Amino acid sequence: MSSVADKKKATRAGNYFISNYPPFSFWSDDQNAQVEAVYDQPSKEGVPLGLYHHIPFCRRRCHFCYFRVYTDKSADEIKHYLDSTVTELEMMARKPLIEGRKPKFIYFGGGTPSYLSAKQLGELTDRMKAILPWDDAEEVAFECEPGTLNPGKLAAIKDIGVTRLSLGIENFDDHILEINGRAHRSKEVGRAYERAQAEGFDQINIDLISGMIEETEENWQRNIEKTIEYAPDSVTIYQMEIPYNTTIYKEMKDNGKLVAPVADWETKRRWVKEAFAALESAGYTISSGYTAVKNPEKTKFEYRDSLWGGADLLGLGVASFSHAAGVHYQNLTEIDDYTKAIEAGQMPTKRSFRTTEEQRMIREFILQMKLGKVDSSYFDQKFGVDVVNRWSDELEQLTDEGLLNVTDGKILLERDGLLCVDNILHDFFLPEHRTDRIV
Numbered sequence: 001m002s003s004v005a006d007k008k009k010a011t012r013a014g015n016y017f018i019s020n021y022p023p024f025s026f027w028s029d030d031q032n033a034q035v036e037a038v039y040d041q042p043s044k045e046g047v048p049l050g051l052y053h054h055i056p057f058c059r060r061r062c063h064f065c066y067f068r069v070y071t072d073k074s075a076d077e078i079k080h081y082l083d084s085t086v087t088e089l090e091m092m093a094r095k096p097l098i099e100g101r102k103p104k105f106i107y108f109g110g111g112t113p114s115y116l117s118a119k120q121l122g123e124l125t126d127r128m129k130a131i132l133p134w135d136d137a138e139e140v141a142f143e144c145e146p147g148t149l150n151p152g153k154l155a156a157i158k159d160i161g162v163t164r165l166s167l168g169i170e171n172f173d174d175h176i177l178e179i180n181g182r183a184h185r186s187k188e189v190g191r192a193y194e195r196a197q198a199e200g201f202d203q204i205n206i207d208l209i210s211g212m213i214e215e216t217e218e219n220w221q222r223n224i225e226k227t228i229e230y231a232p233d234s235v236t237i238y239q240m241e242i243p244y245n246t247t248i249y250k251e252m253k254d255n256g257k258l259v260a261p262v263a264d265w266e267t268k269r270r271w272v273k274e275a276f277a278a279l280e281s282a283g284y285t286i287s288s289g290y291t292a293v294k295n296p297e298k299t300k301f302e303y304r305d306s307l308w309g310g311a312d313l314l315g316l317g318v319a320s321f322s323h324a325a326g327v328h329y330q331n332l333t334e335i336d337d338y339t340k341a342i343e344a345g346q347m348p349t350k351r352s353f354r355t356t357e358e359q360r361m362i363r364e365f366i367l368q369m370k371l372g373k374v375d376s377s378y379f380d381q382k383f384g385v386d387v388v389n390r391w392s393d394e395l396e397q398l399t400d401e402g403l404l405n406v407t408d409g410k411i412l413l414e415r416d417g418l419l420c421v422d423n424i425l426h427d428f429f430l431p432e433h434r435t436d437r438i439v
């Protein structure tokens with residue numbers, strides 16, 4: 001169990017953010033044949049389908065980045081990669097699990113999707129739509145690096161049907177952007193935001209990170225003020241973590257340091273808390289441990305909410321993650337291995353995990369906890385499990401710590417609980433999946 005004192009800790013290397021369950025470290029390559037088998041069965045009625053497309057190219061590698069990205073690929077190599085993702089989609093769309101379904105949500109992530117040219121984007125998405133039409137899609141989300149956006153590119157992004165444009169601003173200060181290895185600068189942020197607004201996207205999101213290298217109290221306050229001044233439809237704030245495959249960790253290791261050169265967890269949480277409070281005063285609603293939205297009626301997060309409710313997700317491209325009829329899997333993580341597998345007509349699976357019904361229930365429970373509220377009747381109806389009863393000890397302990405409360409079958413996280421939600425989720429893992437918390 002967590003104690004309040006435990007949470008005031010220096011930032012050490014390791015993953016804090018929980019994006020799936022069971023943890024990736026339990027996935028393996030010895031059962032990859034099961035992924036093919038699951039695609040040979042038709043889908044269960046009513047399960048939504050989402051599409052994720054991974055664009056692994058960036059102008060520069062940020063020092064805190066832990067994704068599979070390339071900064072040195074030629075136009076021909078990029079074309080070859082995009083062709084492979086279309087071939088992958090063709091191959092998967094013929095499988096019984098996908099055939100005849102239309103995606104409810106589509107997500108372009110990376111890397112930097114906006115690294116592609118307007119022409120590349122138009123061609124790629126025309127080909128994707130010809131294979132799996134997007135006319136039933138309720139959301140098309142697209143991640144951007146501000147320095148890659150010009151008016152022609154933004155118009156092309158709008159033309160392909162993007163509804164949510166997510167701007168990876170992270171910080172408004174040029175020195176902090178530079179020292180953290182970001183490619184863009186504040187001038188590009190201002191221009192990109194203005195142009196994106198002029199294009200009239202349904203939703204513009206701003207991403208920030210609390211606790212980047214050399215972040216200060218004064219600068220963080222300026223970030224909050226600037227964000228409120230921009231008044232985007234939603235704001236997503238992550239707390240800086242230092243996974244092992246980052247440049248920051250490599251430097252820590254080379255210098256024999258255990259503590260990362262960023263603020264401690266208590267400070268990062270306080271900064272998010274202050275940002276959330278300021279956003280609430282400006283009329284925003286906090287809709288998860290990371291997100292504030294201006295208009296909760298209008299602003300949806302279809303990708304997040306469908307996925308956290310058990311939707312199927314077909315991930316295309318190198319290192320992308322999928323969830324198909326209860327089986328998690330990840331694609332090969334090197335671009336050449338990935339394209340070779342596709343050329344050979346094989347599924348490019350690197351590792352997988354077949355979940356049990358109990359694990360799927362836990363997965364949905366912990367992911368929904370990130371929204372700050374869980375209704376036990378949902379789990380009763382879907383899985384026949386009374387989650388309040390099942391985790392009565394854990395919930396009582398967290399209630400005693402002032403992190404949540406339970407009333408009439410509804411679990412409501414207090415603000416302090418929401419701000420450390422990834423830390424407390426470990427309490428709900430099966431014993432064999434529990435790993436040490438890092439905070």
Ligand code: SF4
Nearest residue numbers: 058061062065110111
């Ligand atoms: S822009 Fe995003 S994906 Fe690209 S290097 Fe930076 S953090 Fe990684």
